[in-house]
Amino acid sequence: MNKTQKTRKYFNQKEKLTLKNKKYFRQVKWLVDFMLNEDTDKEGDITSNALFKNNQKITAIIRAKQAGIVAGIEEIRWLLKSCELEVISYKKGGDKIKNGDTVLKLTGGVKTILKLERTILNILQRMSGIATQTARLTKLCPRVLICPTRKTQWGLLDKKAVTVGGGGTHRLGLYDWILIKDNHLKISNFEFSRREVRDPNFTSKQIPHSFWEIEVKNEKELKKAIALKPDVIMFDNFKPNQIKKLIKTLHKTHPQIIFEASGGINEETIKNYSQTGVDVISLGALTHSTKALDISLDII
Numbered sequence: 001m002n003k004t005q006k007t008r009k010y011f012n013q014k015e016k017l018t019l020k021n022k023k024y025f026r027q028v029k030w031l032v033d034f035m036l037n038e039d040t041d042k043e044g045d046i047t048s049n050a051l052f053k054n055n056q057k058i059t060a061i062i063r064a065k066q067a068g069i070v071a072g073i074e075e076i077r078w079l080l081k082s083c084e085l086e087v088i089s090y091k092k093g094g095d096k097i098k099n100g101d102t103v104l105k106l107t108g109g110v111k112t113i114l115k116l117e118r119t120i121l122n123i124l125q126r127m128s129g130i131a132t133q134t135a136r137l138t139k140l141c142p143r144v145l146i147c148p149t150r151k152t153q154w155g156l157l158d159k160k161a162v163t164v165g166g167g168g169t170h171r172l173g174l175y176d177w178i179l180i181k182d183n184h185l186k187i188s189n190f191e192f193s194r195r196e197v198r199d200p201n202f203t204s205k206q207i208p209h210s211f212w213e214i215e216v217k218n219e220k221e222l223k224k225a226i227a228l229k230p231d232v233i234m235f236d237n238f239k240p241n242q243i244k245k246l247i248k249t250l251h252k253t254h255p256q257i258i259f260e261a262s263g264g265i266n267e268e269t270i271k272n273y274s275q276t277g278v279d280v281i282s283l284g285a286l287t288h289s290t291k292a293l294d295i296s297l298d299i300i
Contacts, residue, residue: 002256003255003256003257003258003279006211006231006258007145007258007279007280010171010177010211010231010232011145011147011168011169011170011258011280012145012147012163012168012169013168013169013172014160014163014168014169016169016172017156017159017160017163017169018074019074019075019078023156024156024160027155027156027157028075028078028157031123031154031157032075032079032119032123035118035119035122036115036116036119039115039118039119040115044115045111045114045115047114048110048111048114048115049111052110052111055109055110055111055112056109056110057107057108057109057110058107058108058109058110058113058299059105059106059107059299059300060105060106060107060113060297060298060299060300061102061103061104061105061106061297061298061300062102062103062104062105062106062120062121062124062295062296062297063100063101063102063103063295063296063298064097064098064099064100064101064103064293064294064295065099065100065294065295065296066099066293066294066295067096067097067098067099068096068097068128068129068131068132068135068293069094069095069096069097069128069131069132069134069135069164069165070091070092070093070094070095070096070097070103070124070128070131070293071093071094071124071127071128071130071131071160071161071164071165072093072123072124072126072127072128072157072161073089073091073092073093073103073104073124074093075123075127075157076104076120076123076124077089077104079116079119079120079123080104080106080108080116080120083108083112083116084108084112085106085107085108085109085112085113085116086106086107086108087104087105087106088104088105088106089103089104090102090103090104090105091103091104093131093164094131094164094165097128103124103295110299113297113299117297120297121295121296121297123157124293124295125292125293125294125295126154126158126161126292127157127158127160127161127164128161128292128293128295129161129290129291129292129293130158130161130162130165130286130287130290131161131162131164131165132165132290132293133165133267133286133290133291134146134161134162134164134165134166134167134286135165135166136267137167137267137270137286138165138166138167140267140270140271140274141270141271141273141274141281143274144273144274144278144279144280144281145167145168145279145280145281146162146166146167146168146270146281146282146283146286147162147167147168147169147170147280147281147282147283147286148162148167148169148170148282148283148284148286148287149170149262149282149283149284149286149287150170150171150173150174151284151287151288152287152288153287153288155173156172158287159172159287161287162286162287167286168280170280170282177210177211177212177213178211178212178213179212179213179214179215179234180212180213180214180215181215181236182215182217182236211231212230212231212232213230213231213232213233213234213258213260214228214230214232214233214234215234215236215262216233216234216235216236217236217237219246222235222246226250226254226257229254229257230257231257231258232257232258232259232260232280233257233258233259233260234260234261234262234282235259235260235261235262235263235278236262236263237262237263237264238261238263240261240269240272240273240275240276243259243261243273243276243277243278244275244276244277247259247276247277247278248277251277258279258280259277259278259279259280260278260279260280260281260282261273261276261278261280261281261282262281262282262283265281265282265283265285266283266285267285270283
């Protein structure tokens, strides 16, 4: 497997982020159940219950109030259908939308629609905001894979939104593959020993040996790490000019190693990092600081 294939396999696992995947489905269902339980508690929607004697059938549309990339369609269609509402989709995940575009039309009981309204919009707005920002950054940096970190408020849903915008996933969780970071090194007394990482009999720390990454914070750590021939080296909090200088040589001496830049990267600095020669750029700001896209639900 070459470097491009490895990058795609481990850093862009978008095929797992679908409701057909049991793990992803469980997380979506848990989040939706949590939101609805928090919103209704034991009393339910007391406003709708007071105003509407019957759950009469009505139609509502979900429309964009801002241009961007829409995400969360698969998740919302499942939610609406599970609540016995009729759904017509005018857009699919990853489509460009502009202000005024109709995204979905739903028909069903007025009490049901109003109970679901905020949960529907919260999911669509957040996921679409992340997808829109990702698309903006991938356009700025077409030669590298843009990934989120694990600073994800909604876990796999946030990572799904990144992939809808054209980015990757990075690890899906701690279970996914090995990433040795500074705190591991401090506590475990890991001495950059090749045996400790590669030996399948090394069970005291239960380290698998199929695919692994190590974080380096300076050139001294880089020299030690590179000797171990890891699958990935992460430059953590390096300046773009530092990485560019180092990678020029590393691409020649270690062409199969994937190089990642991370740490404090944002929309203002990401283009400089994309020009250093790294294969992957990961940034927490993609999921912890992105603004939600403006989307509304209106009864017609």
